[in-house]
Amino acid sequence: xxxxxxxxxxxxxxxxxxxxxxxxYSVSGNPYLFWYVQYPNRGLQFLLKYITGDxxxxxxxxxxxxxNKSQTSFHLKKPSALVSDSALYFCAVRDxxxxxxxxxxxxxxxxxxxxLP
Amino acid sequence: xxxxxxxxxxxxxxxxxxVTLRCDPISGHDNLYWYRRVMGKEIKFLLHxxxxxxxxxxxxxxxxxxxxxxxxTYSTLKVQPAELEDSGVYFCASxxxxxxxxxxxxxxxxxxxxx
Numbered sequence: 527x528x529x530x531x532x533x534x535x536x537x538x539x540x541x542x543x544x545x546x547x548x549x550x551y552s553v554s555g556n557p558y559l560f561w562y563v564q565y566p567n568r569g570l571q572f573l574l575k576y577i578t579g580d581x582x583x584x585x586x587x588x589x590x591x592x593x594n595k596s597q598t599s600f601h602l603k604k605p606s607a608l609v610s611d612s613a614l615y616f617c618a619v620r621d622x623x624x625x626x627x628x629x630x631x632x633x634x635x636x637x638x639x640x641x642l643p
Numbered sequence: 644x645x646x647x648x649x650x651x652x653x654x655x656x657x658x659x660x661x662v663t664l665r666c667d668p669i670s671g672h673d674n675l676y677w678y679r680r681v682m683g684k685e686i687k688f689l690l691h692x693x694x695x696x697x698x699x700x701x702x703x704x705x706x707x708x709x710x711x712x713x714x715x716t717y718s719t720l721k722v723q724p725a726e727l728e729d730s731g732v733y734f735c736a737s738x739x740x741x742x743x744x745x746x747x748x749x750x751x752x753x754x755x756x757x758x
Binding site: 530560562568569570571572575616618629630631632633634635636 | 647649674676678683684685686687688691699702734736738746747748749750751752
């Protein structure tokens with residue numbers, strides 16, 4: 527079975543400061559990892575993913591995430607937060623070793639990011 | 644290219660009524676997924692279609708939920724009769740058949756409130 531933990535329900539950061547949203551995962555095979563963002567009254571938007579290759583993945587809106595296999599983590603980061611980054615962030619995992627079509631994602635419970643002006 | 648669309652965007656019904664949600668995947672995407680997020684919880688997988696076939700419906704909560712994908716295009720998710728605990732946001736996502744490393748793209752969701 528696969529699982530995702532987002533230990534923080536809420537993260538507050540001042541505008542211009544760096545931000546980190548934490549995610550740890552558990553999966554039996556190779557992890558495919560994703561970050562999605564949900565703005566108020568909007569759907570889930572894809573931010574970035576890690577499949578293979580460089581551990582540091584760059585995505586949309588200046589976000590990046592670092593895959594750490596030994597710590598089973600995939601924390602989302604941004605060097606300088608904007609007020610407009612305030613949203614609900616979801617980490618998700620899929621077992622990359624799953625054969626065929628069983629590709630559903632397992633999500634964390636979400637982290638509400640608030641960037642204060 | 645149009646994204647995943649869902650209808651309605653919001654639905655408010657009374658306990659015991661029936662509601663049908665619709666999802667139109669990205670054109671050509673054979674994989675279609677339904678997920679649900681109840682208030683404050685994680686987004687949970689409900690079921691997965693490959694074309695018109697149900698590949699995995701292990702996440703469906705009970706037999707009050709019925710999903711269909713006639714013709715392998717759009718999908719519907721019917722809840723009958725609805726209960727209070729069915730309230731939440733229902734998301735649909737789609738994925739091409741090939742491309743193991745592809746990204747699931749999600750629709751805007753349907754916000755269901757059962758009173």
